[in-house]
Amino acid sequence: MRILFFGDVFGRPGREALAYIVPRWKEAHRPDCIIANGENMSHGAGISERSIEALLSAGIQIITGGNHSFEGKNASALLNDSSLPLVRPANMPSDAPGRGFAYFGIKNGKAVSCEDVEDAAILVINLIGQTHMRYHYPSPFREADLILEKTIASGAREMHPPIFVDWHADVSSEKVALGWYLDGRVSAVVGTHGHTPTADARILPNGTGLISDVGMVGPHYSVIGQEITANLERFVRQVPKKVDVAPAPPYEINAVLLDIDDTTKKTTTIRHLRSILEALS
């Protein structure tokens, strides 16, 4: 199975860049499954019906989340709508809206969540870090154990679909540590939230593909997606300032392309893809 995963899609520039690049990279790379982190897809923070629709129309099949998943007018209702291919971080209070992991089958180019593991093409798990986050989330390490106990405890690993983890965390040590913790137990641990790509894409000894951070899809002249001048005011003069989504072009697009062996469910290649576009034409 070949997975194409885009990092945090930031506001309108991120959605525009995806609409441009997904058909082209589909053609070039022929992925079986296309996933994107959508926590910033609506106005740079949060989700909305329109932004979900924009990502699905662009060709994204599954949308993962992060600390901003709950922002947006109807975010809770959208997260609770199991007909939408959404997941949000799993290590959260049990009554938080939405779901932290889900099996998806791919039918006619669309991902449909399914109860029966035999119908599933992939298990997607979303986890959030504990370091430098606003809230004190429960342990993502223990949550991963619990999810894996529930999902692959019965039956051989070979019979189970690939397991993809969107690992939404801030600190590189914590991010790499989860990769080692899950090495051999999941197909890939792919970092999001940083918005800046890291150059450490690799396959761990037991076959788990790992990258600390994929990077974002959004405005290139920005501070991790946000407008530059207001951000400088905040950092230089330390004056609280509302910051907007930065304008684009230029756009930057960051993704990873993973090949997962159909028998072993191990990653055989992981490649970071990055494109800076002056115009979408």
Ligand SMILES: [Fe+2]
């Ligand atoms: Fe983000």
Ligand SMILES: [Fe+2]
């Ligand atoms: Fe985030």
